[in-house]
Amino acid sequence: MHFNLLHTDTKTKARAGVLQTDHGAIETPIFMPVGTAGSVKGVHQQELREDIEAQIILGNTYHLYLRPGLEVLEKAGGLHQFIGWERPILTDSGGYQVYSLSGSRKIQEEGVKFQSHINGSYHFFTPEKAIDIQRTIGADIIMAFDECTPYPCDYNYAKRSMHMTHRWLKRCFNQMNETEPKYGCEQALFPIVQGSVYKDLRTESAETIASHDAIGNAIGGLSVGEPDEELYSMTDLVCSILPTEKPRYLMGVGTPVNLLECISMGVDMFDCVMPSRNARHGMLFTSEGIINIKNEKWELDFSPLDPHGTAYVDQVYTKAYLRHLVKAKENLAIQIATIHNLAFYLWLVKEARKQILAGTFSEWKDQMIPKLKNRL
């Protein structure tokens, strides 16, 4: 696996590149749809490929380990085979569940004891086990097992947690060195910068992560409720320390505006549940602004869902129709809205890439941001 940096913007720190994997190339900057339990909720793989034009999707180690479990995944020949997705996959390690399932887990130096949200059973995750499971899942990019700290987070807690994440990272790399891919395709381990919203901690963490000389690096522990200014200042700081020639993955981000702002700071990869989850809740992101399709004002609006949209659903269906489907709780509503939002996110990063390569990114971004914030 290798990353080619094609072009860096002159006015901003935005970059365009290509990350080559054994399952194909990823053109950066890229947005990666989230498919936690082996499915991008409500979307067929064919739609991901052809309508959304997803180049890589996410899976989740913790969720896939609990269900369907390692036996099924291994006998299926890995996650790609199991779900019928031949393009790249990235798996999160379960570090986010240390944060999101904080009510049912216990952290120790050795690892984290989780209580399953499905049946209450207990499971102990260690850095080594997170690697082993991700070997069995077989994703192209696999993530280090970390603690995603909450916001707000006490300085001393953030510092201790960060150091533990750094120790866990060494164990992850050791386990990588002692094991082999199971399905013949290269797997790259991305380490994760932590340090909450503290500049000295972020600096120390970014330097530590950079020293491992990984194929790509990730920024974690953000978009957990902190103000956008904190997200941006931490991202900018960390990007200034992480190596230029390696892809940078900002985990869990974000809104369309977040994406453009962070692309301009030098972030290459993003993932977020927002486009898919909010689609299920009736919120549509478009190039002209945000639509809450449940609102009464769309009841008689028979214009296309998104006249500027690139997905077929944008032209074929009307706002009034989608509103009806949402109000009627029809399954098709979720499918249409999710395809739209993900197609929009993928269009946004593709367009950003085009503008970076053309040298017009900065102007384009300044013109886009007010529109993206607009409430229609």
Add this chain to the structure above:
RNA sequence: GGGGAUGUCGCAUAGUGGCUAUUGCAGCAGACUGUAAAUCUGUCACCUCACGGUAUCGUUGGUUCGAGUCCAUCCAUCCCCA
């Protein structure tokens, strides 16, 4: 024609003498960032930006310190018998 039952804020419901009339649905709006989320929150008689104020349990009257609740009357709906 005779007998019986029931009327509660759009719909459905709880409430049989005591303080702001319950809950669900529908409606209206908001939230959501490495997915325990097709979820959650607010609102939902009228007036007021708000504080707050004024109402209301089919109708009209009555009993009572006090009535959605008890009594009478009328109206409406449903059921049974002719």
